[in-house]
Amino acid sequence: MTSTNPPVNEGPELRLGDGPTPEVISEEEIHEEVKPPEVSARDAANWAKSVSRLSVSDAPADAVNLNVTGRRVMSPIQGFGKMWQKTYRVELANCESTPSEIITVWKENFSKFWPERNRFFGPLTGIAPGEVALLNLTMPGRLKLSTGVLVLYADEESFTLMTPQGHMFAGWITFSSFEKSGSPVAQAQVLMRSNDPMYEIGLSLGGHKKEDEFWEHTLSSLASYLGAGGEVDTQVICVDKKRQWSKATNIWHNAAIRSSIYSMGTPFRMIAKPFRRT
């Protein structure tokens, strides 16, 4: 068990007696000066650049752009409810595409595979690290929910979307493809906590089931598009049963509540529209 030593740069050869007596540096001082080398990571282009708050540029005219601009992204650490890892996987039997070809198809047609009445307004440049996409979702009871996602990570065989404040859950979804037993597999894996107490109640009253159906539908649609059959296998693991009550105040950003208020104001906005200054 040894510590990692920093790389040593080879310099000009020094001989004893060449110069003044060197200052004695204690072991502690050497320890303090050791810093990690700054190297260009080979995954640097795959990650979004660090952003403190999201912004949306060039939102499509038919998209409701709410609850995204100015929001921070949320990892499961900042969420409220129980923490879940959900894995949805389909084996693409008889599909001759490689994992990177499958991911290319998935990225290019991402919203086509979603269930009806749920819309993903991806960036014009496609799914790429740092891009922000708008989501207009239909919740149970035809409730409309407007939110978004940040493309956190993308490479040839996977991409990850991270949610902002106000989204139903705090966390990310990784879409990937890989070979298993000679067949390509497509997978969506969610690592999440509900964002606030209201969403937590909603998830326990059928929301989890709806979410499972959502991603099962997506994977089935992808498999059909690729001309492959296969049943979606769903695995759900509760990673943490504890709820983080200190995060209950996340409800302030709740996109469902804010979207409902926005919807209720629609008639008033229509009446006021002709009188608005352009």
Add this chain to the structure above:
Amino acid sequence: MSQPTLSMDVRKAGDRTSIVDIKGDVTSGSEDVLMEAYGQASADQARCIMLNFSGLEYMNSGGIGLLVTLVVRANRQHQRILAFGLNEHYTQIFELTRLDDAIGIHDTEGDAMAAAGA
């Protein structure tokens, strides 16, 4: 899918502190190695576990997910997780994914040791 290369060595750094030296690639396929290292590091009732990332070569979003689950396990055991040796790129990723809310980031092992009070 090619197998990522990863090794993790665990060493003691005080009565209740362990250091995990991470070398190689951290991806979703690293779960067994990471959790085994965490198990070794937690032996002797360690209260603080420090992750040395100076040998980290590559990490994807699956690797970040694993670190989140590690934080959950450590919280359950009332352990602190600290990190050092992250280069600028990975420090930014910790900030972007907000892992830095749960894992204290320090430049050097000495800084992390001082923060741990070891």
